Amino acid sequence: MIDFQKEYSAGTLHYRLPKLLAVCIYLLWGGFCYSMLAYVLIPTLLPLTLTSFGAGGALIGLICGSIPSAMNMVMSPVLGASSDRLRTRWGRRIPYLAVSAPFVTFFMIMVGWTPEIAAWLYRILPEGSFSLAGIGIVLICVGSVLFQFFNLVVGNIYYWLMPDVLPHCVIGRFFSLINVVIALAGFVFNYFLLKYARDYAPWVFTLVGVLFLISFLPVCLLVKEGEYPPLTPMSERKTSWPKRLVQCIIKYCRECFGKTFFLVFFIGTALNQVSTACRNIFNPLFATRELGLSEAQYGHIMGIGSLCSIGAMLLAGYLIDKWHPLRVYILTGFIIIFLNFFGYFFVVDYSTFLVVGILVVIIYSLQNLTGLPMMVALMPEERFGQFASANSLVNCLLMILANYLGGLAIDLWGYRFMFVWDFIFTILAMVAMGYIYCVWRRNGCRPVDP
Structure with a gap:
């Protein structure tokens, strides 16, 4: 009731x-x-x-x-x-x-x-x-x-x-x-x-x-915001603005990247984002040029996956609140590793691409759903915007490099290599997130102080 x-x-x-x-x-x-x-x-x-x-x-x-x-x-x-x-x-x-x-x-x-x-x-x-x-x-x-x-x-x-x-x-x-x-x-x-x-x-x-x-x-x-803790006074108010700017940048970098926990978290989420670089760009070409699917068939499969993911996301929201978004994030990562292993060896026609394609869309939708709740649970609440922006910065930097290198890799080894790319970088990401999980557990399942 x-x-x-x-x-x-x-x-x-x-x-x-x-x-x-x-x-x-x-x-x-x-x-x-x-x-x-x-x-x-x-x-x-x-x-x-x-x-x-x-x-x-x-x-x-x-x-x-x-x-x-x-x-x-x-x-x-x-x-x-x-x-x-x-x-x-x-x-x-x-x-x-x-x-x-x-x-x-x-x-x-x-x-x-x-x-x-x-x-x-x-x-x-x-x-x-x-x-x-x-x-x-x-x-x-x-x-x-x-x-x-x-x-x-x-x-x-x-x-x-x-x-x-x-x-x-x-x-x-x-x-x-x-x-x-x-x-x-x-x-x-x-x-x-x-x-x-x-x-x-x-x-x-x-x-x-x-x-x-x-x-x-x-x-x-x-929508009303609540009250926030008072600010720590900024020092050196009388210094020139270029010097204050440099001080702010140094303070930002020290707080966001100076502690191993946060640095590993940013790198882990960025590596997980990098893992999707080849699939986001070359999945349609793999389906149409290597497997021989039509654009209509590919769109049909992706559309079914998106529709299924809506129902899955509604169920996953409750699971995230009850089980913790970090656990869900890591679980979906291991499922993605298995799907890439299976996909590389066994996706050879419309039927196998249909199954793996829909499952990949659903699992990635669930994992993307955990991203912000996971940051809310692990990042300092009073400086959430700052730490969220640092995470975005690291993601952008690695994605700029990954999009180029992923294209080179596809040129060398073909469209099917997108499974290998996703497999490798998801493993690296889950190693990093495993470290985050261990530190979080040792800290009593509470956010780590910056």
Whole structure:
């Protein structure tokens, strides 16, 4: 029987079940609209808009991939450390969301209307001074970079807000719902909006942008943060700003990377991310070129896997809360090792690829679900943003190298080598996470002090 009077706590925040459900709904609705914007709309339509002005593949890759990754490597540590130290009457995370969300909407709509804005500027500028394509590319590059800047603020801060306002005893179930919401956002966009994307792109951008802004109003106005511990005063206030910057960087590195536990944790999660580098890029080519599947058959298999993973994630949320996300993370890692061993030797046709492909999608979905709850359980709560950003930084650095080296490995040994790549790096990751598990157990199954 549901106990509506049971009290749940998150720091200084206290909820009964109806209030907790309301907070979860606000965050889930914001996550749904953000996912439709960041994970579906922009990756799908931005390349199309760039190609309409004659942009080449290198420029598209630069705007859609390289620049956002480089920006995130710089911005994530800054946002993590600064938001952890912010103290306002509205909290330490929500002010960032309230300031950035309107700019995300503005620059997103600007990107959507770039063809019309470019045509208008072409008409009013002196004849022959600029080409229409040149104006359009400049506008879309500027708009996209500014959009990505504010989007990275919202994306990072939004996920760091959740552990601050949600009881840790339900964090696994909540993140299982977030992952389901992300999948539903992709379904809604692809099923209902994608068919209008090419002919009505400006209005699709506008609709999703306005919907995103409206969805974040309840998050900013109705989700309340609790009280945080007072800050340790910063020393050397009278020194020059370059010296203070260097001191902040040294302090950040010493706190995040100076203790073996945290360094091994970051490397372990990064190695596990590296293990997916070949599969993420070359799995479709392995299926179609080596096994002879059609694109439709491959899409059918991946679609079934995604649908199955939704049900599995709902069940896994309860398991994560009851059994601990670190244990689930390690268990799924060993299952992935076995699937890669089996896949390398026995995936030879449609049927075997169907079985292994669906199982890999489900298991990786479960493992991805444990990522943030595991960090919540193991990282210092008062500096969660800082340590989360350090984890992201290490992941980005290793993935930049892994994407290149993985491509070289596939050139040398063929598409099937993706099983070997995943097998090796998952083993290395599980060795690192085994060390983390042992230290965590010796520490009484509590977070390790920095």
